[in-house]
Amino acid sequence: MSMPGEVSGVKTEPMLSVRELSVSFIQYARGLKQQLLEVINGLSIELYPGEVVAVVGSSGSGKSLLAHAVLGILPGNAIVSGDMQFGGEILTSKRQSTLRGTEIAFVPQSVNYLDPLMKVGAQVKAAVKQGSKREVQQKIFKRYHLDKNVENLYPFQLSGGMARRILVAGALVGNARLVIADEPTPGLHPAVVKETLHHLRELSDEGRAVMLITHDIKAALEYADRIAVFYAGTTLETANVADFSGDGSDLRHPYSKALWKALPQNDFVSLPGFQPASGELPQGCLFAPRCHMFKDLCKEKRPKERSLRGGKVRCHYAT
Amino acid sequence: MPLKALEVGFHYYNGPWVVSNFSFMINPGQIIGLYGPSGSGKSTIARLLAGFEKPRAGQVLLDGKPMPVKGNNPVQLVLQHPEKAVNPRWQLEQTIYEGWRPNAEIMDSFGISNKWLKRWPNELSSGELQRFCVIRALGPETRYLIADEMTTMLDAVTQAQIWEAVLRIAARRNLGLIVVSHEMSLLNRFCHEIVNLDSYDRSGLVYN
Ligand SMILES: Nc1ncnc2c1ncn2[C@@H]1O[C@H](COP(=O)(O)OP(=O)(O)OP(=O)(O)O)[C@@H](O)[C@H]1O
Ligand code: SF4
Ligand SMILES: [Mg+2]
16 A cells, blocks of 8 residues: 555655644733633645545534635634645745635535525536536536526525535536545435435546545545544544554554544444543543543543554644 | 324325325324335425425314314424524524423423523524424423424434433323334334325326
């Protein structure tokens, strides 16, 4: 197996590189007191041309906010620090706004992102960057089993599944080099799920990079090259697809193992407690309050990311 | 008081029948799974059983009577996408207290942080928001809970945890649960019975 970023032995540059990203929200408490709420901390991730990287992990761990940070669509009260590069150049907010929808495509998690006042056919047409807008739009509608008459509907007239397909069609119809898909498939017909994931794989095989944010670990295993596991605003592990198998002993972090074991087709066991809420993060290891391997050092010192067995992990004691 | 569907049929506008000749019964304390891929009509059945749609044929009866129109619906439906199910202009506190006031023990078992109560829906992740929707549906007047892909947008650990909490409450209050899912492995975990909609005869496949 070749390492990420190596195409037949030649090292390529990452398409997207995020280093030590932190995102905080300014919150106004009583009496005009300001409070900073850190929701992403010290997060690093890289995507290379030609690969699909799946992002899985705890709900509320910052998966969507990472996507929003890369696209530059965080709300106004967000403070971002760290280093983000696309194609080897720093992502400034000016660059983000030109790249968004052209070089970087986005399938949002919420269907509320559709423009409520615009017919959906026109919304997809607007995303076409090459060729006849009309033809390309009709072709993608066909691919996603959307009837011709759907073109003339407004978002409120769509079923949930139709709205999702419009979001996918609108994002994938362009010519983007990086595709970020935030939970693109839940609730879709199995044939459409397959079509969507297949389409994402096809795009990456053409040399684009795809970030697939999903809770569907089965789909991630089938279509991704690597898997990043998120928890409480950071990556606890980056694993290879093959590590998610059997009893999970090839995984590195105790949380990744727990996530694997919790699947209904595995043991369906949960963990005590919940992910710490942002603003209430423990000082040491973020997973410490729920970890069965916990030792004194874990409480004192937050583990740094280190390489282990062809992947990455953030744990003092992982082997 | 059983919840029954008698030879129910449904289609949207002048579209094809999405549900036809569907009969079903659940009693308090029972947990029944509805299995089928999206497009097999299971969300429509969920809406019919919750009284959100009127059947075009047959009838849905709660305790032998048509569904009550007034007051809190004793049949509660939780959907997959929480952001469509809450008022975006209400803080979460208002959303949840509109129906009832859950105690701290219940809030804790769903991992709801007190600080979230003052937030707006777009300031929470989908999974966090969904946990509010589940609690909201578990008010004192609820007799049946219909969970339509309720935990599809949650990570596996939280999914297992939420089901533990819901099953505990359902057992304590003798609620009936209808669990709609495309995932057989989830239904197999705790359903007493599973209705497979794939085996129902439907004309015209709908890509929902
Ligand atoms: N505007 C905001 N103000 C304050 N906190 C926020 C805001 N938006 C998101 N958060 C918090 O940031 C954290 C990360 O949210 P995010 O939506 O990225 O989670 P996620 O990993 O995508 O979860 P899910 O799997 O449930 O979609 C959550 O705890 C959420 O409550
Ligand atoms: S650092 Fe310690 S608490 Fe954290 S995951 Fe590793 S063993 Fe567990
Ligand atoms: Mg999200």
